[in-house]
Amino acid sequence: MKLIVVVFALVAVAVAAPPEPPKILRSDFNQEPQGGYVFSFETEDGITRNENGEVKQVLDEENKPRDVVIVRGSYTYTDPEGKPETVNYYADETGFHAEGASIPKPARK
Incomplete structure (x- = not known):
């Protein structure tokens, strides 16, 4: 009887194990000294x-220059269907902005 319980426990653990994460086929990262x-x-x-990220100088609230990193990029995945x-996205001193079929569009007035 104990053997049956142990076997069922091992099967349950094997079935409940998380799937393997997808393998990375390509990965590149290059950093410039300027940021x-x-x-x-x-x-x-x-x-x-x-x-990609690019360093840009902008003026803050007190009109003092400061460096920010402007980011532009995109990602692609397969949806549930x-x-x-x-x-596609970018982030700058005005915030994060994204566009794509799954991104809700703001209501127009």
Whole structure:
């Protein structure tokens, strides 16, 4: 009887084990001494991401210059219906901005 319980416990653990994460097919990262960078990767399940950052000088609330990193990029994945979805984005001193079919559009007045 104990053997049956142990076997069922082992089967339950094997079934409940999380799936293997997708393997990374390609990954690149290059950092510039000034703070800029280029980054990208691709996984075996079709996820891709490409991003670059560029240092830019902007004026703060007190009109003093400061450096910020302006980020631009995109990522692609497969949605639950099996269609590829791409999101393009950028982030700068005004905040994060994203566009894509799955990103809600603001209501127009």
